[in-house]
Amino acid sequence: MNAMPAVSVIGGSGYAAAELVKILSQYGLVELKHVYSHSKTGSIRKLQQSLKKDLKLTDKNPAEVFQESDVVFLATPMETSLELVPKALDAGCKVIDLSPAFRLPDENAFFEAHGFEHPYPELLGESAYGLTELNKPAIAKSKLVANAGCYATSVILAAAPLAGKASKLIADCKSGSSGAGANPQHINAHHSEIHGNVVAYKLLTHNHSFEISAKTGCEVYFVPHVIPISRGISSTVYFELAEQLEAEEIAKAYGKFFGGEPFVQTLSEVPKIPAVLGTNDCKIGGFAVKKNIAVCVSCIDNLIKGAAGQAVQNMNVMLGFSEAQGLERQGLFL
Ligand SMILES: NC(=O)c1ccc[n+]([C@@H]2O[C@H](COP(=O)([O-])OP(=O)(O)OC[C@H]3O[C@@H](n4cnc5c(N)ncnc54)[C@H](OP(=O)(O)O)[C@@H]3O)[C@@H](O)[C@H]2O)c1
Structure with missing residues (x-):
């Protein structure tokens, strides 16, 4: 792994990705390497005005993004995650998937919940369930974390x-x-x-x-x-x-x-x-x-504890950083 881990986000124009970019662009200990969108190009601030500094969506394809990343967040629909997670793992990335694709313990539970056969049942056994507070040792060891649902x-x-x-x-x-x-x-x-x-x-x-x-x-x-x-x-x-x-x-x-x-x-x-x-x-x-x-x-x-924030909390555990790195803030009074 590089001195500063290279981290990328797939699903760039989505809501969870917007929060990931916001957190990771100010994080400090990782390099936000690529933000990939299959439908948009150019400025990310055009999609998300809250960014103080504009960033650009990458012009690389997912395979190139995986080659240049240590950690990949998939903020994509389940079907896209089912296709991309094995590719990101093959490229050697640590993967945090925000979709329901790898959350259930086995293929029977997956079939019951989603009504179709899981294409990579062996990966269900390898993924760590990403509800950080309850599964830290497994998350710390895993290459694939299935971020918990909201x-x-x-x-x-x-x-x-x-x-x-x-x-x-x-x-x-x-x-x-x-x-x-x-x-x-x-x-x-x-x-x-x-x-x-x-x-x-x-x-x-x-x-x-x-x-x-x-x-x-x-x-x-x-x-x-x-x-x-x-x-x-x-x-x-x-x-x-x-x-x-x-x-x-x-x-x-x-x-x-x-x-x-x-x-x-x-x-x-x-x-x-x-x-x-x-x-x-x-x-x-x-x-x-x-x-x-x-x-x-x-x-x-x-969008935060239910998606992007917990995903970063899981990354912190996977990379051995302080669990709260990049995530400390207080909510609204009203
Ligand atoms: N919203 C929530 O509160 C929440 C909470 C927990 C978990 N999740 C899960 O997190 C994931 C993202 O949720 P979201 O709310 O951010 O959804 P979203 O706003 O619909 O974003 C998903 C993004 O995935 C990309 N995408 C869509 N179809 C694709 C395809 N065929 N190939 C490649 N990329 C595709 C699109 O971005 P580009 O067009 O830019 O590629 C899309 O904007 C989902 O699996 C969802 O179930 C959502």
Whole structure:
């Protein structure tokens, strides 16, 4: 590896890529070598005004980009990741894939979630699940990290401290419209459908159900909703407890579980979406219990902790950098 690792981003005009470029262009310890777009050329600031200094999309093709990179982020649709991940690995890159292509543990789980055979089932066994807080040793050793899904990140983190104490969970999740990416195809993603509305979709069938179930071991009932904000996720998660626990006891256990983590904060209050916007934080709070049902609320920024920020957090672990390198910032008050 070069003295300063060369890092590239594929999917250059997409939303997650925009956040990756923003973080990596100010990062310091890596060189942002190439940003590749299959549909656009020229200035990146034309696509993303927030950049202080303009950058140019590369005119190299993905194979050339892989040859000149130590680390590659694929911020692409699943089908594109399925095609490009093996090529990037063959070229010797460490790969962080933001799509659902390599997140599930085996080909059966993949088929159940996506309805088609995985073309590289052997790579499912080699990929490390990229929910950083819960899988650091495997991420540190792996050449392929499957960045965790956005809803899945908020729910799995909310469930982790109760591992072994709850066998069933219900996740009622609300997301901003950027969850559908820069070119949404579904009618539910249109402003006129979402504005002044709450739209439930893929009831109990969203592919993150399989991801949540695989990583928590719980029976999962997950319903995502789109709400009229552009970014942020708030997940209300209900757990059926196997033993009687008090809310204070649960809150204390969460505080202890995440005590050393730079990006998970537990609160007694219900967390607010603005407080995590633009940050890599997950805030979990509002703990309550009635009979055998416990509930808490978990908030993230879908484009940062749910995508680009967690991807950089995973890169930090893979490269042996401080986990928070390039990612420290605070959210909004309102
Ligand atoms: N949005 C979220 O909140 C979120 C959260 C977690 C994970 N993810 C996952 O992260 C990935 C990127 O999401 P996103 O929201 O950034 O999506 P997006 O805005 O639609 O960006 C994806 C980009 O991939 C590139 N692309 C599309 N089709 C391609 C093709 N056939 N060949 C090569 N490149 C192609 C396009 O960029 P160019 O035209 O510039 O090549 C496109 O803009 C997806 O797999 C998504 O599921 C998204």
